[in-house]
Amino acid sequence: MNRRILHIEDNENNRYLVAFLLQANGWEVVAAPDGPAGLAAAAAVGPALILLDIQLPGMDGYAVARALKADRALAPIPVVALTSYAMAPDRAAALAAGCDGYIEKPIDPETFVATVEGHLRPAAGGVPA
Ligand code: MN
DSSP: OEEEEEEESSOHHHHHHHHHHHHHHTTTTEESSSSSHHHHHHHEEEHHHHEEESSSSSSSSHHHHHHHHSSSTTTTOOOOEEETTTTTHHHHHHHTTTOEEEEEEOTTTHHHHHHHHHTTSOOOOOOOO
């Protein structure tokens, strides 16, 4: 089974927390600090899932999601947006951009890994990731 997750995130503290939580549960985490690096990493490492910060410098998370879903090889990879709790419009916009789900920041260490793993399950009638 592919145990690799790509985290596209500009904030170093968030990258540290996400890597810590996922690695403690047997996941390998590849991090990218911006959208273009994230797209390159997605193609290079073939992650089981992509965690995508929305507020990125330059190319924002919506643009990254659209680029991922426009790429035939990358489109099947589940993309979970990391959105700010305070920004409800971000969530609808993330889904509209092609994200398969979202997790609100700040990250809750108690539930984060289970929530991420829940997004690996194929939706009813969907294609296994
Ligand atoms: Mn950010």
